[in-house]
Amino acid sequence: LDKVASKHCDVVPVVVQDSRSGAVLICAYANEAALEATFKQRVACLWSTSRNELWVKGATSGDTLDLDDVFINCEQNSLVYKVTPRRKGACHTKDQYGNTRVSCYYRRVAPTASGSLQL
Amino acid sequence: LDKVASKHCDVVPVVVQDSRSGAVLICAYANEAALEATFKQRVACLWSTSRNELWVKGATSGDTLDLDDVFINCEQNSLVYKVTPRRKGACHTKDQYGNTRVSCYYRRVAPTASGSLQL
Numbered sequence: 001l002d003k004v005a006s007k008h009c010d011v012v013p014v015v016v017q018d019s020r021s022g023a024v025l026i027c028a029y030a031n032e033a034a035l036e037a038t039f040k041q042r043v044a045c046l047w048s049t050s051r052n053e054l055w056v057k058g059a060t061s062g063d064t065l066d067l068d069d070v071f072i073n074c075e076q077n078s079l080v081y082k083v084t085p086r087r088k089g090a091c092h093t094k095d096q097y098g099n100t101r102v103s104c105y106y107r108r109v110a111p112t113a114s115g116s117l118q119l
Numbered sequence: 120l121d122k123v124a125s126k127h128c129d130v131v132p133v134v135v136q137d138s139r140s141g142a143v144l145i146c147a148y149a150n151e152a153a154l155e156a157t158f159k160q161r162v163a164c165l166w167s168t169s170r171n172e173l174w175v176k177g178a179t180s181g182d183t184l185d186l187d188d189v190f191i192n193c194e195q196n197s198l199v200y201k202v203t204p205r206r207k208g209a210c211h212t213k214d215q216y217g218n219t220r221v222s223c224y225y226r227r228v229a230p231t232a233s234g235s236l237q238l
Contacts, residue, residue: 013132013146013197015134015143015146017141017143021141022136022140022141022142023141024134024136024143024199026192027132027134027146027192027197027199035228036230039229039230069227070227070228070229071224071225071226071227071228072224072226072228073145073146073223073224073226074210074211074212074220074223074225075223078132078146078223079228080143080146080224091193092193093193101193104192104193104194104197105190105191105192105199106190106193107190107191107192108188108189108190109154109189109190109191109198110158110189111155111158
């Protein structure tokens with residue numbers, strides 16, 4: 001198991017939640033630079049762990065998430081960003097009608113009769 | 120930056136959310152064993168990255184989180200557990216009245232006038 005999970009790293013998980021609906025939109029990572037950018041720009045900023053760079057959510061897609069509030073957990077190793085989506089979506093995928101999905105968590109996970117997992 | 124964040128690991132972040140209130144209660148980690156235990160026991164099970172063992176939430180404290188649903192994100196690298204707390208709390212900390220806190224995210228983060236962060 002790994003260092004993010006064991007708290008010995010530069011990034012922490014960020015739960016991004018719609019302030020109005022309460023929907024969990026995305027879960028990503030932030031470091032100090034991302035959190036500072038979030039407060040300065042008043043939009044959700046994250047740290048892209050694949051590109052290893054600041055990720056201003058919506059900079060490319062337009063699906064900016066306006067910042068309402070930031071909360072930290074008891075152990076100070078994860079964050080919740082409360083946001084208001086500027087447009088309708090937060091996910092980079094589209095639904096069957098070609099609309100950007102509101103949340104990345106659009107798929108239910110359920111076990112099959114045999115006990116294995118089915119997506 | 121680290122392997123959980125880069126998706127090359129055995130655990131994924133799990134956002135645990137109250138089905139009724141929508142409150143984010145905790146953010147922790149799960150692996151395949153934890154997810155299977157979650158479905159079998161119908162309570163939120165996680166993987167303790169500090170103890171490196173299965174963590175049946177509430178096994179010690181009594182603050183069990185009954186499972187309602189599991190969702191996975193677009194990129195299949197994080198989960199949301201929708202739960203109903205069996206008692207009142209989910210956090211291991213207590214409030215000023217000695218009651219277990221409902222959620223781990225009880226502290227707002229705000230930047231100071233100088234731009235530094237204040238918890």
